[in-house]
Amino acid sequence: MxxxxxxxxxxxxxxxxxxxxxxxxxxxxxxxxxxxxxxxxxxxxxxxxxxxxxxxxxxxxxxxxxxxxxxxxxxxxxxxxxxxxxxxxxxxxxxxxxxxxxxxxxxxxxxxxxxxxxPRAIRDHNEKFTIAQFEQFVVPTVVSRNAAQLRSFLDHYPDAIAKPLDGMGGTSIFRLKKGDQNVGVILETLTDYGRKTAMVQRYIPEIVDGDKRVLLINGEPVPFCLARLPKEGEHRGNLAAGGTGRAQPLSESDWHIARTLGPELKSRGLLLVGLDIIGENLTEVNVTSPTCFREIMDQTGCPVADLFVQAVEAALQETA
Known part of the structure; x- marks a missing residue:
């Protein structure tokens, strides 16, 4: 071999x-x-x-x-x-x-x-719920399987996003508005009638400017992110849901969030992380199979894949 x-x-x-x-x-x-x-x-x-x-x-x-x-x-x-x-x-x-x-x-x-x-770090970091550990960057959010608790969130934040804790690619993400007659059935569906936990967050209007994927490699931010812009009539920017990807430099707030989380996540055994940021708000911490390398590479020339492989090489050398 x-x-x-x-x-x-x-x-x-x-x-x-x-x-x-x-x-x-x-x-x-x-x-x-x-x-x-x-x-x-x-x-x-x-x-x-x-x-x-x-x-x-x-x-x-x-x-x-x-x-x-x-x-x-x-x-x-x-x-x-x-x-x-x-x-x-x-x-x-x-x-x-x-x-x-x-x-x-x-x-x-x-x-x-x-x-x-x-592997342990992957198990320990649910991609939706890990944001609770970095609450200073998070919009008002509730995580529960109790439909009444989730519904009451709308009394304070009448425009919200609801999603399962185990989805990917924008699947089963709903926009909830107080007074909408579909709220009940949406919450029943998401929680499987109280058997599954879901997340509800205040709607972030800056989604119109993209759901940004910021990559961390060995705790360091890649200087370009991919802003995933929702197609017309959609509230989801995910590429799998029809969004369009636009590579762009990190904003000042992107850098701040990435540099705050980077060293901590690296110390936990996470060599590659994909942060999802809308406006100045952290919405997900992706650790299972972070994507967007190719789009950033093709649009900016930033050698993201090389940076990752170099990080693997460095990690192996440290323990050689």
């Missing part, structure tokens, strides 16, 4: 879009820097007593100039402890199988594997 290998735990390769996928950008950068690149597709990790955590690695060569952006160059059953760098890039939903994947990766760490982000 190569002495330098860069392995991404990903959803099936056929589901990745080379025009926008950040995992592909990472792997392409690693390949250009001399790493042997491979993937562990969802569901192939396993543990056995006396043997440790293993997985099937699909070794690939990347060439985005071709219609098929990669070619498979081999498959191999590998002990994760024998790999150099494992990058957890599986997309949510953060369900039981996602948690199981973090358990397996954490066990692999005990056996000697190097995993980014830390």
């Amino acid at each position: 190569s002495s330098r290998n860069f392995i991404c735990v990903v959803d099936p390769l056929s589901s990745l879009n080379p025009k926008k996928d950040s995992s592909i950008a990472m792997m392409e950068s690693a390949q250009s820097r001399g790493w042997k690149v491979g993937v562990i597709e969802d569901g192939t990790m396993h543990w056995a007593s006396g043997a440790g955590v293993h997985a099937q690695v699909v070794w690939i060569s990347i060439d985005r100039a071709n219609t098929a952006w990669y070619s498979e160059v081999g498959r191999e059953e590998v002990a994760l402890k024998d790999l150099d760098a494992i990058i957890m890039r599986k997309d949510p939903p953060f369900d039981a199988e996602f948690v199981t994947a973090t358990w397996l990766l954490e066990q692999a760490e005990r056996e000697g594997a190097r995993v980014f982000n830390s």
Whole structure:
């Protein structure tokens, strides 16, 4: 096996879009820097007593100039402890199988594997609720599964956004307005009649200027963010919900939020974080599979993927 290998735990390769996928950008950068690149597709990790955590690695060569952006160059059953760098890039939903994947990766760490982000840190940082730890940057918010408590929030903030704690890509995000006859059914749907916890936040009108994705790499802000602008008639800026991405320099408040959170999140084992900021307000702390590398790279020339791979290299050198 190569002495330098860069392995991404990903959803099936056929589901990745080379025009926008950040995992592909990472792997392409690693390949250009001399790493042997491979993937562990969802569901192939396993543990056995006396043997440790293993997985099937699909070794690939990347060439985005071709219609098929990669070619498979081999498959191999590998002990994760024998790999150099494992990058957890599986997309949510953060369900039981996602948690199981973090358990397996954490066990692999005990056996000697190097995993980014830390599996424990991924589990400990819900992408919606982590904002509660940085309340100075957060608009009025309530988290509950009690529909009456969520509804009463509208008495104080009659224009609000409601969302589940485990969604991604703008799924199941609703705008609530006091007096709207749909409020009851929306809250019933989000909470599954009181069985699931949801979040309600005061509506932030600056969403018209974009839901900004600010990337932190090894605790340091990338100097450009991607402002995801809602399409006409929408309240969600997510690209998956039809938003348009516009790369732009960080604002003064973006820098302040990023520099405040960066060192703390780095100390918790989070090498890569995607902050979501609307106006001057922090709305999410994304740790599972932060995106927007490609859009920022294509629009500004900022080498985001190279910065990330360099951070992985530095982290490995620190413990060599």
